[in-house]
Amino acid sequence: MIMNLSSLFSGPVQLVAxxxxxxxxGWKALLRMVTPPLDLKESLxxxxxxxxxxxxxxxxxxxxxGMVLAxxxxxxxxxxxxRLYIGExxxxxxxxxxxxxxxxxxxxxxxxxxxxxxLGSMTVTEQVDALRSMAADPIRKLVxxxxxxxxxxxxxxxxxADAMGILGGMLIAVFQEGLSSSFxxxxxxxxxxxxxxxxxxxxxxxxxFIIAIIGCYNGxxxxxxxxxxGRATTNTVYAASIAILIADFFxxxxxxxxxx
Amino acid sequence: xxxxVISFEEVSRAFGKKRVLDHASFEIAGGEIVAIxxxxxxxxxxxxxxxxxxxxxxxxxxxxxxxxxxxxSEEELSPMRRRVSYLFQGGALFDSMSVFENxxxxxxxxxxxxxxxxxxxxxELLAMVDLEGVGPLSPSELSGGMxxxxxxxxxxxxxxEIILYDEPTTGLDPVTxxxxxxxxxxxxxxxxxxSVVVTHDIPLxxxxxxxxxxxxxxxxxxxxxxxxxxxxGPETVRNFFKSGVIHA
Numbered sequence: 001m002i003m004n005l006s007s008l009f010s011g012p013v014q015l016v017a018x019x020x021x022x023x024x025x026g027w028k029a030l031l032r033m034v035t036p037p038l039d040l041k042e043s044l045x046x047x048x049x050x051x052x053x054x055x056x057x058x059x060x061x062x063x064x065x066g067m068v069l070a071x072x073x074x075x076x077x078x079x080x081x082x083r084l085y086i087g088e089x090x091x092x093x094x095x096x097x098x099x100x101x102x103x104x105x106x107x108x109x110x111x112x113x114x115x116x117x118x119l120g121s122m123t124v125t126e127q128v129d130a131l132r133s134m135a136a137d138p139i140r141k142l143v144x145x146x147x148x149x150x151x152x153x154x155x156x157x158x159x160x161a162d163a164m165g166i167l168g169g170m171l172i173a174v175f176q177e178g179l180s181s182s183f184x185x186x187x188x189x190x191x192x193x194x195x196x197x198x199x200x201x202x203x204x205x206x207x208x209f210i211i212a213i214i215g216c217y218n219g220x221x222x223x224x225x226x227x228x229x230g231r232a233t234t235n236t237v238y239a240a241s242i243a244i245l246i247a248d249f250f251x252x253x254x255x256x257x258x259x260x
Numbered sequence: 261x262x263x264x265v266i267s268f269e270e271v272s273r274a275f276g277k278k279r280v281l282d283h284a285s286f287e288i289a290g291g292e293i294v295a296i297x298x299x300x301x302x303x304x305x306x307x308x309x310x311x312x313x314x315x316x317x318x319x320x321x322x323x324x325x326x327x328x329x330x331x332x333s334e335e336e337l338s339p340m341r342r343r344v345s346y347l348f349q350g351g352a353l354f355d356s357m358s359v360f361e362n363x364x365x366x367x368x369x370x371x372x373x374x375x376x377x378x379x380x381x382x383x384e385l386l387a388m389v390d391l392e393g394v395g396p397l398s399p400s401e402l403s404g405g406m407x408x409x410x411x412x413x414x415x416x417x418x419x420x421e422i423i424l425y426d427e428p429t430t431g432l433d434p435v436t437x438x439x440x441x442x443x444x445x446x447x448x449x450x451x452x453x454x455s456v457v458v459t460h461d462i463p464l465x466x467x468x469x470x471x472x473x474x475x476x477x478x479x480x481x482x483x484x485x486x487x488x489x490x491x492x493g494p495e496t497v498r499n500f501f502k503s504g505v506i507h508a
Contacts, residue, residue, distance in 0.1 A: 045356075121355075122354075122355070125350055125352060125355075126348045126349070126350060126352040127352050127353075127354055127355070129309070129314050129346075129348065129352065130346070130348055130352035130353075130354070132314055132334070132341075133312050133314060133341060133344075133345070133346040133348075134341065134345075134365065134366045134369060134418075135337070135338040135339075135341035135342050135369070135370065136365075136366075136369050137334075137335075
């Protein structure tokens with residue numbers, strides 16, 4: 001009975017410990033991000049790895065998502081004779097919701113796992129302890145450059161993904177539905193409002209912070225050799241994906257309440 | 261009488277249910293070379309990490325070079341850590357950096373050297389460990405022994421007053437092991453560096469140590485010279501020297 005009770009509570013206890021640890025790390029990182037010095041060389045290296053390295057993945061995802069959205073909308077709208085509105089539906093769905101969330105999920109999987117694997121391997125081979133023993137701050141040296149790089153690159157990747165998705169929608173609109181590209185783009189630009197862009201770009205900033213901090217936290221707390229690093233990496237993909245979807249709901253509610 | 265530079269006062273540390281250090285106490289004077297011996301898993305590395313503040317004890321007091329390590333935050337430990345180097349068992353070289361950058365790391369972090377001064381200093385340190393010319397290589401291109409020597413060069417970069425060695429000769433061939441032993445002795449004689457060596461390598465202990473601390477059941481119940489350890493120490497300590505391995 002006691003065993004059952006302890007195993008029943010161990011999950012929530014672990015979750016609370018992870019949340020508490022990640023929040024503490026996030027706060028410490030935030031304080032160091034706004035105070036010098038910044039390790040510029042490491043930050044540039046991370047910008048390249050996180051941003052440029054994710055470009056193909058996020059662009060291909062967005063291109064095909066835009067195409068699927070257009071196919072689905074054309075199929076549904078044609079029943080009401082409203083297939084001219086493909087541009088509006090693809091644009092709003094992508095810019096307000098799918099672009100930020102899908103890009104974050106893709107980057108969360110690739111980059112979050114990469115950060116955890118790298119920092120986890122550094123932790124279990126005592127490289128993080130070596131940093132501390134040389135009076136260097138692991139948060140400033142490891143967490144801050146990765147968080148800045150993710151914060152800068154995720155919004156840019158999202159903008160690129162939005163553009164690729166809209167382009168994918170155009171391919172279907174033109175080649176399957178016989179609309180002209182100028183008509184499609186005129187509907188796209190007429191639909192887009194500043195509020196859509198603000199909403200679509202505020203989400204990646206929040207998601208980027210979540211991905212970087214969860215990735216770093218799990219990496220810095222990896223224990224038990226290669227097996228431990230593997231488990232930490234899986235945890236990051238799992239935790240980052242769930243956290244992104246939960247945060248998406250709250251950011252959407254908040255921004256819709258705040259925006260006129 | 262030399263000043264005490266490291267003191268452990270009733271230090272305890274548990275990991276889960278296992279109590280690794282149990283009211284452990286000892287003192288180390290400046291310029292001493294002290295070997296910490298004990299069975300595998302007895303807490304020798306934990307002791308070294310506790311000296312440096314990498315592990316915080318559950319209770320007790322640790323003082324290093326006048327700093328009360330157990331009362332300081334991570335930031336407040338920095339001045340002490342600049343004066344105490346740690347040689348990790350696997351070297352703990354940074355994979356993402358070249359050998360040059362690894363050795364230059366503590367210098368860049370704490371000293372304001374010009375490019376030329378930095379290059380000269382790193383070359384000098386590499387020469388000390390007989391590794392001239394390997395600066396551009398990455399750690400993955402080095403053998404285990406070379407990695408350890410690079411780690412030694414990095415540990416010496418800030419000219420520390422204390423060096424903590426965690427298994428410095430494990431996995432090394434006898435010639436490289438002898439180089440490390442020679443270096444420990446040389447640093448002691450030439451610069452008066454205090455060395456704390458965690459090891460199972462009895463020939464190394466016999467070659468370099470002034471004094472032995474024996475860790476058993478979480479306590480340092482035996483401390484004395486090598487002669488005392490071999491003649492009048494507890495049976496486990498004498499066995500250690502007889503066989504070169506522990507029978508715990």
